[in-house]
Amino acid sequence: MPAWLFALLVAAFVFYTDDYVIAGVLPELAKDLEVSEAHAGQLVTVFSLTVALAAPVAAFTLARVPRRRLFTVSFAIFVVANLAAASATGFGLLVALRIVAALAAAASTPAVFAYAAGRAPAGRIGGYVAVVSLGVTGSIAAGVPIGTWIGGHYGWRATFLSMAVAGAGALVLLLLTLPREREAAGEALSVPDQLRALAHAPVALGLLANCVLMTGSMMMLTYMAPFLTAVSRADVDQRALSFSLSGVAGIICIWAGGKATDRWGPDRTLIAGISAFTCVMAALGVLWSVRPVPFSVLLVVGTVWGGIAFWNSPAIQARLYLLAGPAAAQAMALNTSGTYLGVSLGGVVGGLTLSTLGAGLLPAIAAALGLGALALLALAVGASKKSPSGRAAVVEP
Numbered sequence: 001m002p003a004w005l006f007a008l009l010v011a012a013f014v015f016y017t018d019d020y021v022i023a024g025v026l027p028e029l030a031k032d033l034e035v036s037e038a039h040a041g042q043l044v045t046v047f048s049l050t051v052a053l054a055a056p057v058a059a060f061t062l063a064r065v066p067r068r069r070l071f072t073v074s075f076a077i078f079v080v081a082n083l084a085a086a087s088a089t090g091f092g093l094l095v096a097l098r099i100v101a102a103l104a105a106a107a108s109t110p111a112v113f114a115y116a117a118g119r120a121p122a123g124r125i126g127g128y129v130a131v132v133s134l135g136v137t138g139s140i141a142a143g144v145p146i147g148t149w150i151g152g153h154y155g156w157r158a159t160f161l162s163m164a165v166a167g168a169g170a171l172v173l174l175l176l177t178l179p180r181e182r183e184a185a186g187e188a189l190s191v192p193d194q195l196r197a198l199a200h201a202p203v204a205l206g207l208l209a210n211c212v213l214m215t216g217s218m219m220m221l222t223y224m225a226p227f228l229t230a231v232s233r234a235d236v237d238q239r240a241l242s243f244s245l246s247g248v249a250g251i252i253c254i255w256a257g258g259k260a261t262d263r264w265g266p267d268r269t270l271i272a273g274i275s276a277f278t279c280v281m282a283a284l285g286v287l288w289s290v291r292p293v294p295f296s297v298l299l300v301v302g303t304v305w306g307g308i309a310f311w312n313s314p315a316i317q318a319r320l321y322l323l324a325g326p327a328a329a330q331a332m333a334l335n336t337s338g339t340y341l342g343v344s345l346g347g348v349v350g351g352l353t354l355s356t357l358g359a360g361l362l363p364a365i366a367a368a369l370g371l372g373a374l375a376l377l378a379l380a381v382g383a384s385k386k387s388p389s390g391r392a393a394v395v396e397p
Contacts, residue, residue: 004119004177005131007170008112011071012135014170015105015112017143018082018163019047022098024148025156032156033091040091043098050102051109052340058107059333060194067115068178071108075171078104082164086157110333117321117328119179123262125321126269130258130314137254137310141247197327198334203320205380207331207338209373210316213274214342216369217309219350220281220362224302227359231287232295242299246306253307258314266319267381273312274377278370280305284363323384 022029022043030040062070081101088094113132120128151159198204220227228234228242260269283301287293317332324331353361 001128001131002177004174004179005116005128007173007177008116008132009135009138010170010173011075011112012109012132013138013143014135014163014166015078015109016136016139017147017166018078018101018105019051020044020139020144021147021151021159021163022047024144025151025159028151029156033094035091043095046095047098047102047105048340048343050099051106052337052344054103054106055110055333055336056330058103059110059330062107062111063194063329067111068174068180070111071174071178072171074104074108075167075174077101079164079167079171082160082167086160086164106333106336110336111329113317113332114321114329117318125318126258126261126266126314128258129317129321130255130261133254133258133310133313133317134251136313137247137250141251194327194330197324198331200323202380202384203323203331205376205383206316206319206323207334209270209274209376209380210312210335211338211342211345212369212376213277213312213373214339215345215349216281216366216373217277218343218346219353219369220284220305220366221309221346223350223354223359223362226354227284227288227362228298228302230359231284231291232293232298234295234298238295238299242302245299245303246309249303249307250310254310254313257311260311261315261318266315266322267377269315270312270319270377271374273308273315274370274374276308276311277305278367278374280308281363281367281370285360285367288360288363 023041026037026040029043030037033040078101081097081104085094085097085101088097113129116128116132117125147159147162150162198207224242228238232238234242257269257273260272264272280301284305287298287301316335320331320335321328349365350362353365
C-alpha cells in the first residue's frame with residue numbers, strides 16, 4: 001500500500017486512542033485531581049460528545065481547506081492540547097483541554113476516510129478505507145492498553161504526554177508522505193448544495209441505518225459482561241478472553257469487509273453484514289433460553305459477533321463516498337456523528353432493558369434494531385436505483 005495510506009491509518013489510530021485511553025487511568029486521575037471516578041469518567045463523555053457535535057460543522061465550514069493544511073493544523077492543536085493536559089492542575093482545565101483535542105479530532109477524522117476513498121484506485125475503495133479503519137480497531141486492541149500501561153507505571157500525566165508524542169509522530173508521517181497537490185478553491189460544493197446532497201434519500205436513509213445498527217451493536221457490547229455471566233457463569237478472566245477474541249475477529253473482519261466491498265459492492269456487503277449480525281443476536285437469544293451453556297459455545301458465537309460488528313465499516317464509508325460525491329467528507333462526518341449517537345443510545349436503551357426487562361431480552365432488542373437497519377438500507381438501495389443521477393446510485397462491480 002502507498003506510504004500515505006499507512007500515515008492515514010496512524011492518524012486514525014491516534015485520534016481514536018485519545019478518545020478512550022482515559023478510561024484506563026481513571027482511578028489515578030480521579031485521586032490526583034480530587035474528584036470521583038464517575039466524575040472523571042465524564043472526560044470520555046465530553047470528548048465523544050464534542051466529536052459527535054463538531055464533526056458535521058467542521059466538515060461544512062472547512063470543506064474548502066486543502067487536506068494537507070487541515071491535517072497539519074488539526075494535529076498541531078491536538079499535540080498542544082495533550083501537552084497542556086499533561087500539566088493540568090485542575091479538573092475544569094482538563095475538561096476544556098479535552099474539548100480542544102476533540103475539536104481537532106472532529107475536524108480531521110472524517111477527512112481522513114474521505115481522503116483515502118478519494119485517492120483509491122478504481123475498484124479498491126473498500127480496501128483503502130479498510131486500511132484506515134484498522135486504526136480504529138487497533139486503538140481498541142493496542143492503543144488503549146498501551147496508554148493504560150504507561151499511565152499505570154508512570155502516572156496519568158504520562159498518558160497524555162504519550163498521546164502528544166504520538167500525535168507529533170503522526171503529523172510528521174503525514175507531512176512526509178501525503179502528495180503535494182494543488183487543490184482548487186472552487187472544488188468544494190456550496191453549503192446549500194452540500195445540504196441537498198446529504199438530504200438525498202439514499203444518503204440520508206443510509207446514515208440512519210448505520211445509526212440504528214450501531215445502537216443495537218453497542219447496546220449488546222456495553223452490557224455483554226452481565227449477559228455472559230448470566231448465560232454461562234463466566235468469570236472475569238473468561239469475559240476478558242471473550243472481549244480479546246472479539247477484538248482480534250474485528251481486525252480480521254474489517255479487512256475482509258473491505259475486500260468484500262470491492263468485490264460485491266457496498267450494498268451487498270452491508271446486507272450480508274447486517275443479516276449476519278441479526279442472526280448472531282438471534283443465536284444469543286436461543287442460548288439464553290437454554291442457559292447455562294458451556295462458555296466455549298458462547299465464546300464462539302461472541303467472537304463471530306465481534307467480527308461482524310466491524311465488517312460493515314468499510315462498506316458504509318465506501319457507500320457514502322460513492323453516493324455523496326463532492327459532499328463525501330460531509331457525509332462521512334455525519335456518519336461519525338451517527339456512530340457516536342448510536343453508542344450513546346445503545347447505552348441508554350441497554351441500561352433501561354437491563355434494569356426493567358432483564359439481560360435475556362438484550363439480544364432480542366438488538367436483533368430488532370438489526371432488522372430495522374436492514375429495512376432502512378433496503379429503502380436506501382431502492383431510492384438509489386430510482387435516482388436519475390449517476391452520483392446517487394451505488395456502482396456495483
